[in-house]
Amino acid sequence: MAAKQPEKKDIDLLKEGVTRTQLISEFGAPVISEYKNGKRFEIFKFVQGYSTGTKAGRAFLHGAANVATLGLWELVGTPTEITFSGDDMAFQVQYDESDVAEEVVIIKKE
Numbered sequence: 001m002a003a004k005q006p007e008k009k010d011i012d013l014l015k016e017g018v019t020r021t022q023l024i025s026e027f028g029a030p031v032i033s034e035y036k037n038g039k040r041f042e043i044f045k046f047v048q049g050y051s052t053g054t055k056a057g058r059a060f061l062h063g064a065a066n067v068a069t070l071g072l073w074e075l076v077g078t079p080t081e082i083t084f085s086g087d088d089m090a091f092q093v094q095y096d097e098s099d100v101a102e103e104v105v106i107i108k109k110e
Contacts, residue, residue: 009048014063014091014106020099030093043107047086 010026023044024030030042065073090108093101 001067009046009089010091011048014104016101018104019103020093020101023084023093023101028053039102041092042095043090043092044079045090045108048089
């Protein structure tokens with residue numbers, strides 16, 4: 001399970017001056033996209049995961065613990081990995097007429 005956790009996203013992009021294309025390439029398509037008062041607003045949702053190194057390290061440790069305990073580690077390891085499955089995040093972006101972020105507001109960060 002550790003190796004299949006979501007990838008870590010570059011949350012440093014959540015700032016003014018970033019293009020819509022950059023945001024979509026990092027976080028995927030927005031869940032909501034609408035115009036209000038002539039401005040485009042979008043809401044993005046994603047699960048903030050872990051770096052490749054962290055995922056590989058966790059998978060190795062779980063594998064070693066499984067071997068050392070003859071499989072009993074699964075009783076502890078599986079609930080642990082379910083708990084550490086990433087953080088839900090959501091943010092709203094307001095763009096200017098060139099689709100450059102004017103304002104980024106974090107809605108949910110766990």
